[in-house]
Amino acid sequence: MSTAQTPVKPSTGKLVIAWALVGVPLAYGVSETLTRVAALFG
Amino acid sequence: MGWLDRERTIAPPGFNRWLVPPAALAVHLCIGQAYATSVYKTALVKHFGASLTEIGVIFSIAIVMLGLSAAIMGTWVDKNGPRKAMFTSAVFWASGFLIGSLGIFSGQLWLVYLGYGFIGGIGLGIGYISPVSTLIKWFPDRPGLATGMAIMGFGGGALIASPVSTALLKMYDPNSGAKGWVANGDSVGKLFLTLAVVYLAYMMFGAFTIKVPAEGWKPAGFDPAKVKTATLVTADNVSARNAVKTRQFWLVWIVLFCNVTAGIGILEQAAPMIQDFFRQPDGVSLVSAGVASGFVGLLSIGNMSGRFAWSATSDVTGRKRIYMLFLGVGAVLYTVLALAGSTTTVLYVALAFVIISFYGGGFATVPAYLRDLFGTFQVGAIHGRLLTAWSAAGIAGPLIVNAFLDAQGKPGQLTAESYQPALLTMVGLLVIGFIANLLVKPVDARFHEPRPDRVRSEEPALEA
Helix, strand or coil: CHHHHCCCCCCHHHHHHHHHHHHHHHHHHHHHHHHHHHHHHC | CHHHCHHHHECCCCCCHHHHHHHHHHHHHHHHHHHHCHHHHHHHHHHHCCCHHHHHHHHHHHHHHHHHHHHHHHHHHHHHHHHHHHHHHHHHHHHHHHHHHHHHHHCCHHHHHHHHHHHHHHHHHHHHHCCHHHHHHHCCCCHHHHHHHHHHHHHHHHHHHHHHHHHHHHHHCCCCCCCCCCCCHHHHHHHHHHHHHHHHHHHHHHHHHCCECCCCCCCCCCCHHHHCCCCCCCCCCECHHHHCCCHHHHHHHHHHHHHHHHHHHHHHHHHHHHHHHCECCCCCECCCHHHHHHHHHHHHHHHHHHHHHHHHHHHHHCHHHHHHHHHHHHHHHHHHHHHHCCCCHHHHHHHHHHHHHHHHHHHHHHHHHHHHHHCCCCHHHHHHHHCHHHHHHHHHHHHHHHHHHHHHCCCCCCCHHHHHHHHHHHHHHHHHHHHHHHCCCCCCHHHECCCCCCCCCCCCCCCC
16 A cells, blocks of 8 residues: 555656557557558558 | 455556456457367368267357356455456466366367367456446546446457467478368367467456456546436445346347347358359359458458457447447448349448447447446446346347248348348347347435445335
C-alpha cells in the first residue's frame, strides 16, 4: 500500500513506449490488410 | 503472488491514465488471434487427416469457453483486479498454445481441443473482460471511448496474427515455395510455440502496466453531476447478482444477441457471399477469389474501426440512441442489401462495411451501456454474464444463414436471391433488438446497493 501512495512524475517516454508497443503491430496489421483490400478496388 | 493483488495495483498520485488503454490493448490484441485461425485451418486438416468440421470444433470450443469463463469468472475478475486477471488470462492463453502444439507434434487432435479450445478459451474469456471495469473507472468522462479502444484490439488482433502467422509458417516450412503449398504440421506446431512465447510476453506487459485508480479518484475538471444528465445514467450501483434479476439486463442481452447474430450472418459468409451476389447466368461470378479476399479484409477494418468510432460516439449521443442506430438503420441497410445489393459492387461493399461497423460498435459500446444502467461497482462481472449473448449468437447466426442457404441450393450455384430469406430473417432479428432497446428504462432503486447515507430494507425479488 505504501508504494502505491508515493506520487509519481508523469513520464512522456513511458507513455510513448507503451503506445508504440501496441500501436506499431496494429499499424502493421492494418497496413497488411489494406494491401489485400486494394484488390477490391484494383 | 501478493504482487498481483488489487491493493498492489492502486495508482499513485500523478499516474497518467493514458497508460491504461495500451495495457488493455496489449491483452486484447493477443486474444484477438482467435479470429485468425483460418490461416492454419487447412494445414491442420491435412496434418490430422480430419474434416474441416473436426478442425472447426477447436475454434467453437474456444468461443464457448470464452462466454462461459467470462460469465463464471466475472465476479472473480472484479474482486481480484485487472493485474491478476490479465496474468491468469496470459497463463491460460499461452498454455493453450503450448498444449495445442504438443497435440500437433504428437498427432493427438484431442490435445488441441483441450489446449487451444478449452484452456485457451478460458484465457480468452478472462482476458476479454479483465480491463473493462478498470477502463470505465479511469475514464468516467469517456467510458465509450475507453472501452472502444480496448475492444477494438480484439478486432485488430486478427489483422496482426494473420500476416504474422503466414510469414512464420513460410519460415518454418522448407517446402513453402512449392506450388499449391499447404504448411506441414511441424511448422504449425512451431507457430503455436512461437505465439505462446510472444503472447505471454505481451500480455505480461499489459498486466504489469495496468493500474486501478485510488478510491475517490476522478479526472481533473470532471464533474460527475454532468454525466448524470441522461435519465438512463445512474449514480448508483447494482451487484452482478442483482443485475441478472432486472429486466434491463435481459433487454440488453437481447439487444446484443440480435446485433451479433445479424453481423455474424454476413461475416461467416463474407467471401462466398459477395461472389454469389454477382454470379452471372452462366454460373461465373464477376468477383474473383482475390477480390473476395480483399472484401473480407475490408470488413475486418470496418469491424475494428466501428468498435472504436461508434463506441466513442456513444459518449456524445448516449448509449440508447447509438443502439437505435445500430439496430434501426442496420435493419434498413440489411433490407437494401437483400433487395438491391446485387445492383452494383460499390453499393454492396458500402452497405456491408457500415453493417459490420455496427456489429463491432455493438460489442464495444455495451460495457458503457452497462455502466450507465448498473454503475461501476461490478460492471466487469455483469459484462461477463452478458457475453453469453455472444456465445448464443455465435451458434444462432451461422445456423440461421447455413440452414437457409442449404435449402436454396449448393455452394457455387447460389445467387443474390438465395440470400434474401436469410437476410430478411436478420432484419426481423434487428427489429426485435430495436424494440428491446426501446424498452430499456432506468433500473429500479430496489436493486441498488445501499449507500452510506441510506439503508436497503429488503433483498430484491425478480423484477416484474
